Amino acid sequence: HKSNPQQLPLQGKKVIITAGGTRERLDPVRFIGNDSSGKMGYALAEAARDLGAEVILISAKTNLSAPTGIMLISVETAAQMSQAVQAQFKTAAIVIMAAAVSDYRPKQVAKEKIKKTAVTLTLELEKTPDILATLGQNKQQQYLIGFAAETQNIAEYAQGKLTAKKANMIVANDVSNRNAGFNVSTNKVTIFRPNQGPLDLPLADKHVIAREILAQAVEDLKLN
Ligand code: CTP
Ligand code: CA
Numbered sequence: 001h002k003s004n005p006q007q008l009p010l011q012g013k014k015v016i017i018t019a020g021g022t023r024e025r026l027d028p029v030r031f032i033g034n035d036s037s038g039k040m041g042y043a044l045a046e047a048a049r050d051l052g053a054e055v056i057l058i059s060a061k062t063n064l065s066a067p068t069g070i071m072l073i074s075v076e077t078a079a080q081m082s083q084a085v086q087a088q089f090k091t092a093a094i095v096i097m098a099a100a101v102s103d104y105r106p107k108q109v110a111k112e113k114i115k116k117t118a119v120t121l122t123l124e125l126e127k128t129p130d131i132l133a134t135l136g137q138n139k140q141q142q143y144l145i146g147f148a149a150e151t152q153n154i155a156e157y158a159q160g161k162l163t164a165k166k167a168n169m170i171v172a173n174d175v176s177n178r179n180a181g182f183n184v185s186t187n188k189v190t191i192f193r194p195n196q197g198p199l200d201l202p203l204a205d206k207h208v209i210a211r212e213i214l215a216q217a218v219e220d221l222k223l224n
Pocket of ligand 2: 102
């Protein structure tokens with residue numbers, strides 16, 4: 001006689017996760033980027049896969065190798081990331097915006113390498129689309145998780161993002177803490193949700209944090 005295998009909570013569910021820092025081109029050899037390592041997003045992708053989800057990882061360039069058993073879509077810019085997310089959004093159960101999306105991009109992208117002829121050079125930047133806020137406007141069944149990277153007034157800013165972007169969860173981290181946020185393997189986060197008090201998670205490896213974030217989402221979605 002066989003034992004009845006327990007159904008995993010995210011079996012049959014599509015989970016979209018973005019990761020890494022987007023790059024906004026100035027010219028063919030230069031870009032504006034940020035310090036995101038992609039570790040939190042990749043840890044989330046592995047955790048969602050392990051809960052049975054069909055995982056679509058939409059990633060800007062990182063030094064990490066593709067986790068097995070997930071679909072990896074590589075992008076460079078905020079605009080490309082936005083387009084890739086939109087294309088997968090309709091049938092998603094959960095979308096996690098773990099990417100550090102550039103807020104601004106050069107208004108002009110030079111076709112040729114910019115030469116150092118000028119004594120000073122001023123770059124004109126324009127805003128990129130806010131991917132999470134756009135998803136918040138258009139969401140139906142999707143459970144939306146955003147991150148908030150802050151150096152001060154964490155609770156206030158995180159709550160503000162929760163409301164403004166119509167997210168179901170904002171995971172806030174203090175990027176001025178050297179054991180949390182960009183480029184380290186540990187993180188210390190607080191989870192903010194509508195109609196629930198903040199949930200402080202202890203400093204832990206990003207894989208542990210990822211499992212906890214998904215456990216909370218599964219509970220909110222009543223999938224367990
Ligand atoms: N985000 C996004 N599209 C952008 C910028 C940010 O989808 N163009 C997402 C991030 O992936 C993250 C959340 O929005 O999940 C919050 O990002 P954060 O940089 O903390 O906040 P911003 O809204 O960009 O505001 P600010 O940088 O001024 O704090
Ligand atoms: Ca930002």
